Amino acid sequence: MTSFQDRAILAERAIRAVLPPTPLQRNVHLSEKFDADIWLKREDLSPVRSYKLRGAFNAMRKVLSDDPEKGHFVCASAGNHAQGVAYMCKHFGVKGTIFMPVTTPQQKIDKTRIFGGDTIEIKLIGDYFDVTLRAAQSHCTEVNGHFLSPFDDEDVIEGQATVAVEIESQLGALPDRIVLPVGGGGLSAGTRSYFGERCAMNFVEPSGGACLFSALRAGRPVDLEQVDTFADGAAVGRIGMRTFERLKSVSLADTIQIQEDRVCITMLEMLNIEGIVLEPAGALALDALIDLKDVVKGQTVVCIASGGNFDFERLPEVKERAQRFAGLKKYFVLRMPQRPGALKEFLGILGPDDDISRFEYLKKSARNFGSVLIGLETKKAENFAVLLSKLSAAGFGYTDITDDEILAQFLI
Template sequence: MTDFAAAVREAEVALRDLFEPTPLQKNDHLSARYGAEIWLKREDLTPVRSYKLRGAFNAMRKIGAGTAGHFVCASAGNHAQGMAYACRHFGARGTIFMPVTTPKQKIDKTRIFGGDAIQIVLTGDYFDQTLAAAQDFAREQGASFLSPFDDPDIIEGQATVGLEFLSQLGEAPDLVVLPVGGGGLSAGVSRLLAELSPQTQIAFAEPEGGASLHAALTNGAPVTLPAVDNFVDGAAVARIGALPFSTLSRFSPDLVHRAPEDRICATMLEMLNIEGIVLEPAGALTVDVLRDIPDLAGKRVVCICSGGNFDFERLPEVKERAQRFSGLKRYFILRMPQRPGALRDFLGLLGPNDDITRFEYLKKSARNFGSILIGIETTSPEQLDDLRDRLEGAGIGHRDITRDPILSEFLI
């Protein structure tokens, strides 16, 4: 066993003081769909419902956590909760910086996990401001700053996921699908597999609006994305970590599959409704990109479901985005004549399964015409295509804004 694998083994043994290995479950639904053996590594079932506890625990253990230790991090989610839990376990002091925009639910969960061992500081409207404040504070206090991914001990701790599923499976998988945010988990597990199971292939899953690994591999070095879609908040990172990239740089960008955010929503709903598995957006990444990976048939595949910290207040948004991706819901701006009976004429164009979910008069765009925002939900995408044809045939001006990022942001 190499030095890295031996260190990961030591971390895994120590980790058993906190929780038993998370389940590795064969999923019959996905296996039937892809004609493969699809196994889910359920990191959503750790005590903090994500794998982040592993890295935080290992880093604190190696630094020498104890009642005199003081640890600092910046996080609005899973890393904060993992460090909080580890602080309470070690009896160490923790200061956790969170943006002032962090939902109360996440703040409360972090406080529950850490108890009296932690203090939460809300500062900064944006994460970069929060991060800078946390790093300044750690330097001033002489405290240990815990990066969420750009740290060798964090990476080593996350790699314990790989040791567990290799032991649970009992044989080498043909393919492992790894989610990517900052790169700590993917770097750790891919390095471990290269040493213990080199025949295993690896694929990566990133959110389309935060594909920092794909950008780095394409450019040959980490780059900062000009904009990031924060919907997949557990993996939407503008720049891959430098240390993780030193491990991941050997891979081809063709192995990185970018998942559209709306499609991730459809995957989340499918896993919830069919399998009863609650996944956060980042936790659904690896399942979502299975459809993009060629030649899955007959293979033994492990997908790491990285977390399940999903706020059900977001469920209406997830359902909305899933319907839009599936083509079951569309939004139009109609240019309607301002005359009696015009609305009745439009309603006569709707099919028997077309349901109006939103109707809003926007403005009078000309003396004889007005603009209307309308949302329509139906049972198959083809029915909305037919409606569009009927609108054109009736001479009703319309614009489909369902996938227009600017108009949909302001109007929908």
């Protein structure tokens, strides 16, 4: 029986019929910033702007090799997996049915349709993914198709491991450390199974979707009570059984959970400085260098940039999240005295680096006072301490609602 490493190498050779190796690029900016030799594995530059087509290719290749008449593949996905499956359906000339939630952005639906052309059918079912998944699995049984899991499939795991094969070949040596994102675990299980203990690895998850961390702590895959879908490419509510079997010996100390808002800072940094467009999940490994800054110093480190399917309509949200996390933007409900000159007095309290981004009267809360929703931006986080001290001294009452999720939903 061939080893996993041998099978991954064979899969990497086979996938050359579909795509060349994605670039492994040394990043000068990050190398200087962290005093290390930082390389980026640019999966965002694949034909579908993520690594997902690798697993789809390998699984479909093997199914068709065993049964050439098996010409119908089914999947459920709202993102990169759907596009990878669609791309491969067109490549192999087989039929695909792709189930997506009704709430899927039109841009993702259109891209999936472009990749698959007339070989695929897209069905929009369910407001939530679990409803979509059940519908896809039921349909797969009805048509006697082959269901393609986005991660919990041995052939998919093997296909994702082709990323690791390329890293070793392109670098010409083993890196000291690999940093990579974790969603359902396909990429991380494949990469760890290929490299084994030959190099250090860090597994990065969004705080609102830390299914690997939760599974390691429980000793088995568990359902997360709640999932933050902002980093949708890695926001998975339960890690796969097969992927966890390959990851269960990972140390908790080698996992990193990152706040979604902090990832936004890295996304903007890479866009503004390097011109690299990354989706939130695609920026996780790069953002984790902040937590690893003392560890990676002097090391050769490969960060896997797993995807670049980013809708620029989300850019204002990304900027907002980044500013709030950095302490450069806050929202307040201000108690404004209802007297002549009060607004002018307030404006005089603002410093030269302070700017009003939003100003809205909510109501008169009392005869002599009114409530104002105000958004403020500044250039240095410490400016807010000075501003708030001046507001208190001048008799302006305020409530900071920046981190109050309930109030923010209604007011901001």
